[in-house]
Structure formats: C-alpha cells, structure tokens
Amino acid sequence: MNTKITAGIDIGSITAKAVVMEGDKILGARVQFTGYTAKKAGRDVFDGMLGEIGMPPDRVECIVSTGYGRNSIDFADKAVTEITCHGAGAWFVNPEVRFVVDVGGQDSKVIRLDDSGKVVDFAMNDKCAAGTGRFLEVMARALEVDLDDFGELSLAGIPAKISSICTVFAESEVISLIARGETRENIIAGIHESAASRISAMARRVGLVLPVMMTGGVAKNKGMLAALEKKLDAPIQVSEYAQVNGALGAAILAARM
Amino acid sequence: MSDMNKKTVDPGKDNRKIKSVSRMKEIMTHYYIDAKTARESGKKVAWITSGGPVEPLIAMDVIPVYPENHGAMVGASKMGVDLCQKAEEMGYSSDLCSYARADIACAATQGGPIGGLPEPDFLVCCNNICGTVLKWYEVAARYYKVPLFILDTPFIHREMRKEAQQYVMSQIEEYIAFLEAQCGRKMDYDRMTDVGRLAVEGLRLWQAVLDTAAHKPSPITAFDLFFHLGLIVTLRGTQVTVDYYQGLLDEMNERIANNIAMVPGEKYRLLWDNLPVWYKTRWLSDKFASHKACLVADTYTSAWSGVLPLIDEDRFLETMSLSYSQVYINISHDMMIDKLSEMIRKYDADGLVMHSNRSCKPYSLGQYDLQKMVMEQLGIPTLIIEADMVDERHFAESQIETRIDAFMETLKS
Ligand code: SF4
Numbered sequence: 001m002n003t004k005i006t007a008g009i010d011i012g013s014i015t016a017k018a019v020v021m022e023g024d025k026i027l028g029a030r031v032q033f034t035g036y037t038a039k040k041a042g043r044d045v046f047d048g049m050l051g052e053i054g055m056p057p058d059r060v061e062c063i064v065s066t067g068y069g070r071n072s073i074d075f076a077d078k079a080v081t082e083i084t085c086h087g088a089g090a091w092f093v094n095p096e097v098r099f100v101v102d103v104g105g106q107d108s109k110v111i112r113l114d115d116s117g118k119v120v121d122f123a124m125n126d127k128c129a130a131g132t133g134r135f136l137e138v139m140a141r142a143l144e145v146d147l148d149d150f151g152e153l154s155l156a157g158i159p160a161k162i163s164s165i166c167t168v169f170a171e172s173e174v175i176s177l178i179a180r181g182e183t184r185e186n187i188i189a190g191i192h193e194s195a196a197s198r199i200s201a202m203a204r205r206v207g208l209v210l211p212v213m214m215t216g217g218v219a220k221n222k223g224m225l226a227a228l229e230k231k232l233d234a235p236i237q238v239s240e241y242a243q244v245n246g247a248l249g250a251a252i253l254a255a256r257m
Numbered sequence: 258m259s260d261m262n263k264k265t266v267d268p269g270k271d272n273r274k275i276k277s278v279s280r281m282k283e284i285m286t287h288y289y290i291d292a293k294t295a296r297e298s299g300k301k302v303a304w305i306t307s308g309g310p311v312e313p314l315i316a317m318d319v320i321p322v323y324p325e326n327h328g329a330m331v332g333a334s335k336m337g338v339d340l341c342q343k344a345e346e347m348g349y350s351s352d353l354c355s356y357a358r359a360d361i362a363c364a365a366t367q368g369g370p371i372g373g374l375p376e377p378d379f380l381v382c383c384n385n386i387c388g389t390v391l392k393w394y395e396v397a398a399r400y401y402k403v404p405l406f407i408l409d410t411p412f413i414h415r416e417m418r419k420e421a422q423q424y425v426m427s428q429i430e431e432y433i434a435f436l437e438a439q440c441g442r443k444m445d446y447d448r449m450t451d452v453g454r455l456a457v458e459g460l461r462l463w464q465a466v467l468d469t470a471a472h473k474p475s476p477i478t479a480f481d482l483f484f485h486l487g488l489i490v491t492l493r494g495t496q497v498t499v500d501y502y503q504g505l506l507d508e509m510n511e512r513i514a515n516n517i518a519m520v521p522g523e524k525y526r527l528l529w530d531n532l533p534v535w536y537k538t539r540w541l542s543d544k545f546a547s548h549k550a551c552l553v554a555d556t557y558t559s560a561w562s563g564v565l566p567l568i569d570e571d572r573f574l575e576t577m578s579l580s581y582s583q584v585y586i587n588i589s590h591d592m593m594i595d596k597l598s599e600m601i602r603k604y605d606a607d608g609l610v611m612h613s614n615r616s617c618k619p620y621s622l623g624q625y626d627l628q629k630m631v632m633e634q635l636g637i638p639t640l641i642i643e644a645d646m647v648d649e650r651h652f653a654e655s656q657i658e659t660r661i662d663a664f665m666e667t668l669k670s
Pocket of ligand 1: 617
C-alpha cells in the first residue's frame with residue numbers, strides 16, 4: 001500500500017486550497033482567502049492545514065502546486081496546471097467520470113477525460129468573467145442577496161431574459177429588470193441561466209460525454225447546478241470535494257511523482 | 258518554479274543563432290531607405306497588399322511598399338496599442354484589423370517605428386486575403402489622393418473554374434495597362450519573364466528553407482520563419498531575395514549536418530496556424546521551448562510558396578490568375594484541411610496550435626470547425642489561443658500561459 005505523504009496546493013484568484021494525503025487517504029483539506037499575495041497564501045494555507053491535523057511539514061514528501069498562482073509557490077516540487085489537476089481530482093473521486101465542469105471564482109473550464117483519466121481536450125472561459133463565480137457574486141450584490149441564498153432563490157423563479165454577455169452590462173440589465181418590477185426570483189433564475197449557457201457552450205465545443213461531474217466553489221450553488229443540468233440536458237454529479245478538487249488532484253499527482 | 262524562470266547556462270546558444278539575420282536586417286534597411294527616398298531617385302512607390310501580385314511592379318521598376326509588413330513591424334516593436342488607440346480616437350472601430358488601425362494612425366501622425374511609410378504614387382489591392390483591405394485601401398486612396406487598382410479574386414471552394422480564371426486573367430491585363438499608364442511607359446515583357454523566373458526561384462528556395470524543418474531535430478522554428486519571411490513577401494522577383502534564401506538554405510543545411518537543434522532537446526513538434534503574435538514571439542518561443550516543443554511549421558509562412566505547384570514559370574503571367582486566387586485564406590475549409598494534413602504528415606507534427614486572431618477574421622473564422630476536423634480526422638490534439646497580432650490589449654498572458662502549459666501536459670501524459 002502507498003503510504004507516501006503528499007500535498008496539493010491550489011491558489012485560485014479568490015481562495016487558496018490545500019489538501020494533504022497519505023496514499024489514497026485524504027488526511028486534511030483547507031480553504032482560505034487568497035488575499036494580496038499568492039505566495040503568502042500558499043504558505044499560510046499549507047501551514048494552516050498541517051497545523052489542523054498536527055503534522056510537521058517535513059513529513060510531507062512531495063508537493064504539487066496548481067491554480068493561477070502555481071508558479072509562485074517556491075516550496076512546491078512541481079507546478080501543474082489546474083486542467084490536469086481537476087481532471088485527476090475528479091477521476092480519483094469517481095473513475096467513471098468522463099467530463100468535468102469546474103466553475104471557480106474567476107474562471108470556468110470544461111475538461112474531457114478518456115477511459116484512463118487522461119485529459120483529451122479542454123476549454124476555458126475567455127478573457128471575461130461571464131459564466132464564473134465572480135459573475136454570480138456581482139449579480140448577488142446588485143440584488144442585495146446573500147450569495148449563499150442565491151442558488152436556492154433561483155430555483156423558485158422562471159428565468160427572466162438576460163441577454164448581455166458582459167458582466168458589467170448584465171448588471172445594468174438586472175437593474176432595469178428590477179425597475180420594471182420583475183420578481184427577484186425570476187431575475188436570479190435568469191442570471192443562473194445566463195451563466196449556465198456560457199458554460200454549456202464551452203462544453204459543447206469540447207464535446208460533451210457522460211457522466212459529468214461538477215467541481216469548484218460554485219458547485220455548492222444548487223441553482224447553478226440545476227441550470228447547468230437543464231442546459232446540458234444531463235445529470236451532473238457533484239464531488240464532495242468540489243471546492244478543493246484542484247488541490248486534491250495536485251496531491252494525487254504528487255503521489256505519482 | 259516554472260522551467261521558464263530558471264536561469265540555466267546554455268552553451269549552445271551562440272551556435273543556434275541564425276547568422277543570416279544580420280543580412281536580412283541589412284536588406285530590409287536598404288529597402289526602406291530606397292522606398293523613403295524614391296522621390297529623390299525618381300522612382301515610383303506603390304502600396305500593395307501582402308497577397309498582391311508584386312512581380313509586375315518589380316518589372317516596371319516600381320518600389321513596392323507593404324502596409325501589412327509595416328503593421329508587423331509596429332507589432333514587433335510593441336507600438337501597437339498606442340497606434341491602435343490613436344486610430345480609435347480618429348473614429349475607427351476597435352474591431353477593425355490592427356494592421357489597418359496601426360497603419361492609418363502612422364499615416365496620420367508620421368509615427369511608428371520608421372516614422373510612417375513613404376507616400377504612395379498609387380495603390381494595388383488584391384482581395385485574396387480579406388475584404389478589409391478594400392476599405393483600408395479606399396481610405397488610403399482618399400487620404401493620399403492617388404489612384405487605386407483593385408484585383409478581385411473569387412473565393413475558391415474546390416477548384417477554380419475556367420470562367421473564374423478568365424475573369425482574373427482579364428484583370429491582370431487591366432493591371433498591366435494601369436501600371437503602364439501610371440509609369441508612362443510600356444511593360445517590358447522580357448523583363449517580366451525574368452522577374453517571374455526569379456520569383457519562382459525565390460519561392461522554391463523559401464519552400465526549401467521551410468522543408469528543412471522536417472528534419473529531426475529541426476534547425477529552425479516557425480518563430481524564426483516569421484522573421485525570415487519578410488523578403489518573400491516584399492521583394493519577391495528580385496535577385497537579392499534569391500541570394501538571400503540560398504544563403505539561409507545553406508545555413509540550415511549546415512545546421513542539419515551538424516545536428517544543431519533550434520529547440521535544445523526537441524521532443525514535441527507542433528504546427529502553428531494564423532499570423533504570429535508579433536509583440537510576444539519571444540515569450541511564446543521561450544514558453545514552448547521550456548516544454549521542449551518546437552513549432553516546426555505554420556500555415557502562414559507557407560502561404561506564399563504554397564501555391565508553387567500552380568505556377569508555370571514559362572507562363573508566369575497566365576498562371577498568376579490561378580496562384581493568386583488560391584492562397585491559403587482564400588480557399589474552403591475542405592481545401593485547408595487537405596493542406597493541414599499534408600503539413601502534419603510532412604513535418605510529423607504532434608499537435609496544432611491555433612491563434613484565434615481577433616484582427617484577422619478570414620483567417621480565424623471557422624477555426625473551431627477546423628480544430629474539430631483535425632482532431633477527428635487526424636487524431637492530433639489542438640490548442641486555441643485567443644490573441645491579436647498587433648493589439649496587445651487582447652493578450653492575457655497568465656491565461657494563455659495556463660492554456661499552453663495544460664496543452665503540453667496533455668501531450669506529455
Ligand atoms: S484582416 Fe487579416 S488578411 Fe486582412 S489585412 Fe488584416 S491581417 Fe491581413
């Protein structure tokens with residue numbers, strides 16, 4: 001049995017995540033805000049996680065970093081992109097999975113896997129926040145709704161039409177919908193539908209194959225999940241490690257090194 | 258952390274430097290000085306599109322000037338954003354091709370890397386590359402108050418019909434009559450035959466240079482070819498160009514003999530599609546090299562010599578209608594995929610990198626379909642990078658870095 005102790009650190013634009021594993025067993029996971037410097041966030045989330053499980057840093061044999069800040073983690077043994085890590089993470093949770101939809105703070109991506117878990121193709125959102133967590137965040141703020149309730153509320157509405165792709169323009173569209181007396185639930189449902197169509201367009205470009213798993217912080221949002229299932233016309237599994245999936249994949253890749 | 262940031266001693270670096278580079282710079286400098294002092298030397302200057310028939314100009318002793326080549330210089334010298342913004346202030350849309358924007362701004366402000374292009378005596382526009390050039394050249398014709406000749410080449414779906422050939426051929430006759438009127442003298446057809454021969458010879462040598470990349474490891478990368486392309490575009494049909502490419506070819510063959518690889522430890526061979534990202538060629542080249550990936554060929558630098566099989570050098574003018582109509586971006590996807598598969602085989606490529614170029618719509622339109630066709634029919638992985646050849650505002654470095662790294666990870670796994 002593999003008892004190698006490894007760690008994965010995922011520095012995203014909004015949150016930093018760390019996972020530590022012993023062989024196939026997850027020993028700990030931690031999420032915190034990235035803040036101003038990626039480098040410091042990496043150190044903090046790693047130390048914090050080890051502190052939680054009471055493990056001295058020198059017991060960790062191999063560290064892989066990922067996420068947009070992957071190259072600033074100088075104590076990592078290797079930097080690997082979030083595409084490969086998310087693929088590996090989802091594959092670990094369920095080797096049946098052939099398609100991963102990851103929706104994070106500032107980017108969303110879709111990844112197609114082959115029978116052996118290898119990434120065949122992928123796509124990421126353009127230089128634009130539409131279809132990402134940030135889009136939902138901006139909209140929640142415009143509607144004065146707590147982000148945690150956002151998804152739930154959307155399930156109660158009939159999607160109002162939001163045609164702008166641009167987050168800033170969509171925000172003013174939302175404001176005019178409010179002014180026209182559209183219900184909050186309908187607007188929120190419309191927002192989720194709009195984000196979901198961006199992501200599903202990417203998924204179709206890469207070629208959707210089933211089963212699909214959703215990862216990333218936004219996977220917790222039930223409204224987003226429902227909207228995506230509708231757009232993709234397919235059931236979507238949510239990884240129980242959705243938010244730390246990238247870090248999990250990184251730790252798994254570290255074990256293979 | 259990334260391989261790129263590691264400072265390593267690289268003893269082979271000097272060996273890999275292409276010696277012809279300095280000769281190329283010399284020729285280009287002379288060429289631009291000649292063009293800028295044409296008035297004093299009593300020569301005429303014609304602006305011409307990159308896919309336009311330059312040979313009759315050379316035969317008539319007219320100096321051809323290429324706004325697109327100038328646009329590439331703007332991009333490479335990282336002056337694109339300022340100039341594009343300037344054009345936008347003048348009222349041009351930010352969706353307009355950045356070559357056109359940069360060039361129009363240079364003309365209006367005498368700005369850019371060489372203080373603006375020499376003023377044209379007349380303009381020659383061939384729409385075998387895009388429709389943008391029509392409007393762009395109309396603007397230039399109004400601005401400089403000079404005559405404009407338009408050569409209209411029909412889009413080629415599968416084959417070029419007789420009627421289409423005749424249609425283009427009759428325009429070539431008009432083109433020569435136009436040149437005769439502009440220059441006030443008759444075309445010397447013997448000279449034209451010589452120029453045609455030199456053009457073909459130059460194209461053959463250029464293709465031979467491109468072909469050296471089929472060798473493993475490749476002595477040259479597409480990033481180098483983007484630079485060395487200059488003469489086959491601007492001075493095709495001259496002895497200088499023939500001599501230059503002969504020298505470059507000899508140098509490449511020598512490198513092959515000495516087993517000099519442009520990318521040390523070359524492991525992956527990739528094709529590039531679309532125009533270069535001029536302001537980021539160094540960055541991209543280092544990025545791919547850090548993965549031991551060599552961009553061995555591209556659809557862009559091979560576009561000029563790609564039509565060689567269509568040219569009969571003894572009937573140069575007659576076959577011009579065929580060759581100028583069937584350049585890479587004036588043909589259907591079916592024909593493009595044929596060319597791509599040929600290149601993939603010839604250069605033994607492991608993957609395809611496509612630059613989805615915000616500026617160049619005819620080149621970028623349908624890339625997603627081409628990508629699908631390549632993956633399905635040829636089974637090789639492809640990557641699409643979104644950028645622009647001159648306007649740096651469309652280049653998101655960290656996102657592109659992640660895409661390239663991820664693509665290379667899938668190739669390696
Ligand atoms: S649109 Fe494309 S082909 Fe036309 S001038 Fe611009 S870069 Fe050249």
